[in-house]
Amino acid sequence: MADGEFLRMVDEAMRGDRRGARPGCARWLAAWLFALLLPAGVVAHGTEPAVQQVASGWQFRLAPGSPWAKAHPQALGWHAARVPGTVQTDLLAAHLMPDPYYRDNEAKVQWVGLADWEYRTTLQVDAAMLRHAHVDLVFDGLDTFADVRLDGRRILAADNMFRRWRVPVRTILHPGANTLVVTLHSPIARLQPWLQKQPYALPGEFDSAFGDEPKGRQTANYVRKAAYQYGWDWGPRLVAEGIWQPVRLEGWDALRLADFHIAQPQVDAQAARLQAQFELRSDRAGKALLRVAWTAPDGSRQQAEQEVALRRGVNAVMVPIRIEHPQRWWPAGYGRQNLYRFHGEVVVDGDTVASADRETGLRSVELRRRKDRWGRGFEFVVNGVPIFAKGADLIPLDSFPNRVTPERIRQLLQSARDANMNMLRIWGGGYYQDDAFYATADRLGLMIWQDFMFGGAVPPYDKAFRDNTRQEAIEQVKRLRDHPSIVLWCGNNEVQTGWESWPDRKQLRQAIGPAETAKVEQGMRELFDRTLRDVANTYEPSVPYWASSPSTDDEGPANVPGDGDYHFWDVWSGSAPIEKYLDVTPRFQSEYGLQSMPVMATIDGFTVSADRSPDSKVMRAHQKFANGDGNDRLLFYIRGYYGEPKDFASFVYLSQVMQAEGIQLAAEHLRASRPHSMGSLYWQLNDVWPGASWASIDYYGRWKALQYHARRFYAPVRVVAIRKDGRTQVSLVSDRTAPFDAQLRVRVLGMDGTPVWQHEQAVSVAALASTAAGDYTDAQLLHGADPRRSVAVFELLDHGKSISRHLLYFGKAKDLDLPDPGLRATLSADGRSVTVSAQRLAREVWIDFGDRDAQLSDNAFDLLPGESRTLQVTSSADADTLRQALQVRSLYGATKPVTETRP
Numbered sequence: 033m034a035d036g037e038f039l040r041m042v043d044e045a046m047r048g049d050r051r052g053a054r055p056g057c058a059r060w061l062a063a064w065l066f067a068l069l070l071p072a073g074v075v076a077h078g079t080e081p082a083v084q085q086v087a088s089g090w091q092f093r094l095a096p097g098s099p100w101a102k103a104h105p106q107a108l109g110w111h112a113a114r115v116p117g118t119v120q121t122d123l124l125a126a127h128l129m130p131d132p133y134y135r136d137n138e139a140k141v142q143w144v145g146l147a148d149w150e151y152r153t154t155l156q157v158d159a160a161m162l163r164h165a166h167v168d169l170v171f172d173g174l175d176t177f178a179d180v181r182l183d184g185r186r187i188l189a190a191d192n193m194f195r196r197w198r199v200p201v202r203t204i205l206h207p208g209a210n211t212l213v214v215t216l217h218s219p220i221a222r223l224q225p226w227l228q229k230q231p232y233a234l235p236g237e238f239d240s241a242f243g244d245e246p247k248g249r250q251t252a253n254y255v256r257k258a259a260y261q262y263g264w265d266w267g268p269r270l271v272a273e274g275i276w277q278p279v280r281l282e283g284w285d286a287l288r289l290a291d292f293h294i295a296q297p298q299v300d301a302q303a304a305r306l307q308a309q310f311e312l313r314s315d316r317a318g319k320a321l322l323r324v325a326w327t328a329p330d331g332s333r334q335q336a337e338q339e340v341a342l343r344r345g346v347n348a349v350m351v352p353i354r355i356e357h358p359q360r361w362w363p364a365g366y367g368r369q370n371l372y373r374f375h376g377e378v379v380v381d382g383d384t385v386a387s388a389d390r391e392t393g394l395r396s397v398e399l400r401r402r403k404d405r406w407g408r409g410f411e412f413v414v415n416g417v418p419i420f421a422k423g424a425d426l427i428p429l430d431s432f433p434n435r436v437t438p439e440r441i442r443q444l445l446q447s448a449r450d451a452n453m454n455m456l457r458i459w460g461g462g463y464y465q466d467d468a469f470y471a472t473a474d475r476l477g478l479m480i481w482q483d484f485m486f487g488g489a490v491p492p493y494d495k496a497f498r499d500n501t502r503q504e505a506i507e508q509v510k511r512l513r514d515h516p517s518i519v520l521w522c523g524n525n526e527v528q529t530g531w532e533s534w535p536d537r538k539q540l541r542q543a544i545g546p547a548e549t550a551k552v553e554q555g556m557r558e559l560f561d562r563t564l565r566d567v568a569n570t571y572e573p574s575v576p577y578w579a580s581s582p583s584t585d586d587e588g589p590a591n592v593p594g595d596g597d598y599h600f601w602d603v604w605s606g607s608a609p610i611e612k613y614l615d616v617t618p619r620f621q622s623e624y625g626l627q628s629m630p631v632m633a634t635i636d637g638f639t640v641s642a643d644r645s646p647d648s649k650v651m652r653a654h655q656k657f658a659n660g661d662g663n664d665r666l667l668f669y670i671r672g673y674y675g676e677p678k679d680f681a682s683f684v685y686l687s688q689v690m691q692a693e694g695i696q697l698a699a700e701h702l703r704a705s706r707p708h709s710m711g712s713l714y715w716q717l718n719d720v721w722p723g724a725s726w727a728s729i730d731y732y733g734r735w736k737a738l739q740y741h742a743r744r745f746y747a748p749v750r751v752v753a754i755r756k757d758g759r760t761q762v763s764l765v766s767d768r769t770a771p772f773d774a775q776l777r778v779r780v781l782g783m784d785g786t787p788v789w790q791h792e793q794a795v796s797v798a799a800l801a802s803t804a805a806g807d808y809t810d811a812q813l814l815h816g817a818d819p820r821r822s823v824a825v826f827e828l829l830d831h832g833k834s835i836s837r838h839l840l841y842f843g844k845a846k847d848l849d850l851p852d853p854g855l856r857a858t859l860s861a862d863g864r865s866v867t868v869s870a871q872r873l874a875r876e877v878w879i880d881f882g883d884r885d886a887q888l889s890d891n892a893f894d895l896l897p898g899e900s901r902t903l904q905v906t907s908s909a910d911a912d913t914l915r916q917a918l919q920v921r922s923l924y925g926a927t928k929p930v931t932e933t934r935p
Contacts, residue, residue, distance in 0.1 A: 294307070395415050398414075423456050423713050425456070628690065773796055846930075
């Protein structure tokens with residue numbers, strides 16, 4: 033056929049489309065003719081892909097025929113909606129639902145997650161979009177069971193919150209207005225009837241407190257959805273539904289760049305051997321030129337290119353790259369967070385038909401597990417340097433992910449970095465974080481331990497569930513693998529240890545018998561030891577995979593101190609004394625924790641004055657541990673170590689002091705035990721809502737006492753003094769990569785300032801190590817002084833300057849004779865600093881400004897007799913307002929006096 037005849041046929045087809053022929057038919061014919069008649073070896077191409085966001089004009093309503101219509105008739109009408117978003121946040125915006133975080137409103141909104149909902153919008157599609165050979169409708173996330181219809185035609189049935197859904201719609205769309213409808217089904221209402229017919233239910237996590245699911249028959253196990261939304265022992269039950277990630281139309285022609293990745297097969301100080309990997313979807317075989325340009329952290333630029341032959345379908349092609357003496361990425365405290373910017377292009381016949389950008393850091397990561405005298409080690413090695421992991425576990429930032437802004441992410445991660453953390457573990461019962469989270473972690477040098485989203489419940493063993501999860505994992509690993517902060521992929525949280533040791537799992541095994549038990553266990557091995565491991569090793573082989581936390585990587589029993597990572601909950605969950613932390617030294621402690629209340633300003637925000645007592649209905653509603661009885665556990669520890677709180681505000685304050693001092697003891701024990709132990713991740717960094725929890729930062733970003741303590745006990749250099757059974761061992765802990773000489777000064781003085789004893793010695797502080805520096809009996813320290821009225825001060829001096837200080841007491845706080853410290857706090861004229869002083873010893877000094885938000889450079893610290901400190905204050909409030917609100921307190925006077933009967 034002559035070129036002129038071909039062009040005439042194309043023109044006729046296009047004019048036929050314009051005359052109103054069947055929508056898409058003529059254009060499809062034109063595209064088919066064009067592709068059919070191209071010379072062999074040439075890839076058809078047009079402009080780069082066109083992207084049209086589908087973010088405006090959305091409306092939502094309660095699905096017609098809903099059993100909830102009578103109780104909530106206003107929800108049957110169409111109301112404005114936001115996408116990305118959730119039904120709950122749209123109901124809040126429409127004033128059709130009370131704030132579930134206020135008082136006990138959580139119970140009033142449970143119906144939302146039990147109902148079905150409809151969303152709709154109009155897609156305005158122009159001729160330019162329809163001129164592309166392909167047009168895809170892309171949902172980055174649907175939560176969770178969703179039917180999608182376009183102009184009445186069903187195009188998608190989604191069933192996984194964590195997957196992206198791409199649907200070809202070129203032949204369905206027509207120019208002008210197209211109606212898109214998304215029906216969201218309640219995961220509970222959909223699955224519970226099916227579950228009731230099953231011979232048994234797999235063990236889940238926390239039973240509903242609201243009666244919407246029978247006890248012991250939870251549906252959360254059976255759906256790929258964020259488990260925490262079904263309720264946890266730190267958060268509410270708010271089962272969200274929604275179009276929770278962006279929606280868009282993508283128009284493309286004969287070639288689409290599906291993925292662009294900078295693989296790092298080998299990185300060391302001499303050279304980085306990389307691969308710029310392109311995943312291309314091509315309609316035809318042919319040739320293409322791959323071009324990669326990159327900019328180094330110092331601004332220098334280089335590029336490389338490679339000609340490749342493409343086949344029809346999916347093509348995995350790459351450009352090899354070598355960078356001499358790379359500027360490597362380092363964790364916080366070990367070097368700079370250097371990032372390279374890569375730009376990839378696909379060129380056909382001299383035209384760029386697709387492009388993508390990636391920012392990544394070049395580094396090597398190893399999970400080193402060597403046998404030694406303590407068992408088998410567990411340590412992260414980055415760029416050849418063993419890193420003691422200092423950090424916490426991270427839960428979702430909100431019950432509704434769309435409310436989490438990049439600014440909130442930045443503030444939270446900056447708070448972790450400010451507390452000298454270098455690792456966060458993203459717990460498996462939530463969701464994979466947005467790109468902004470990992471990009472921020474990259475820049476701050478925070479290593480990320482990334483769980484796959486399994487939070488303790490036993491998963492189904494059927495192949496369909498496993499295949500669904502495999503696709504989820506592929507998409508998430510490919511999305512996140514260019515972030516240098518991710519140093520571990522972990523299969524789950526507590527699935528293995530739960531199966532081995534939790535009572536309900538043991539009861540299930542007895543009930544279902546050996547044959548069915550074997551199927552459940554085989555299903556877990558297939559999922560966590562094979563499927564997810566295979567995905568991680570295939571798509572990001574430079575980052576290690578770990579089967580479960582805690583575990584020995586499926587090589588033996590979980591949660592053993594001599595091998596793998598360890599979760600320690602004898603303290604708190606088992607009501608063991610806090611000193612029990614000193615009795616176990618795991619290779620890597622990835623969970624341990626003590627609860628506390630949030631700060632009073634946060635409590636004031638969700639309560640009224642009548643609610644402010646530990647046993648009130650509202651405070652119990654915001655205490656999820658043991659169905660509200662967790663406040664009794666808080667009082668158990670407070671009374672055991674500090675005494676009876678004199679009022680509610682003192683209860684709140686003492687809960688934070690107890691948490692901070694308890695976690696400090698555990699963390700410093702772990703750091704002092706290096707290299708026996710190589711990690712301390714306490715539970716948990718943040719909150720999902722305002723309430724009692726194990727967090728060190730509350731829902732509104734306010735630092736609790738623990739976060740301030742963490743900044744000190746996670747400092748790069750720390751003098752640690754741990755007293756046990758009347759003996760105190762002193763260790764010098766250093767994360768510095770070079771040794772240094774210093775002075776260790778030991779003082780003992782009375783709480784009124786009277787000197788008792790002092791000793792000073794030269795010490796050598798080893799690099800990346802804990803160095804033993806002293807072992808004292810109480811008698812050697814006290815020299816006859818009263819232990820109830822004395823304090824020991826251990827200081828590390830570098831050229832005469834104190835770089836670390838540790839105060840040690842000879843008994844529980846409630847047994848000490850703490851004097852009135854004579855505290856005084858003075859705000860500067862400009863309100864930007866506050867100076868606090870003490871005439872006598874002041875323990876756990878706490879400064880706040882009531883309901884006026886103000887960030888302090890330090891807090892929750894001890895002052896020696898006659899000592900003063902000036903702290904920086906950051907606040908939007910003016911100086912006069914802050915001055916009137918300024919409050920200062922310490923342990924003295926926080927408890928009721930004890931009347932002693934002496935013989």
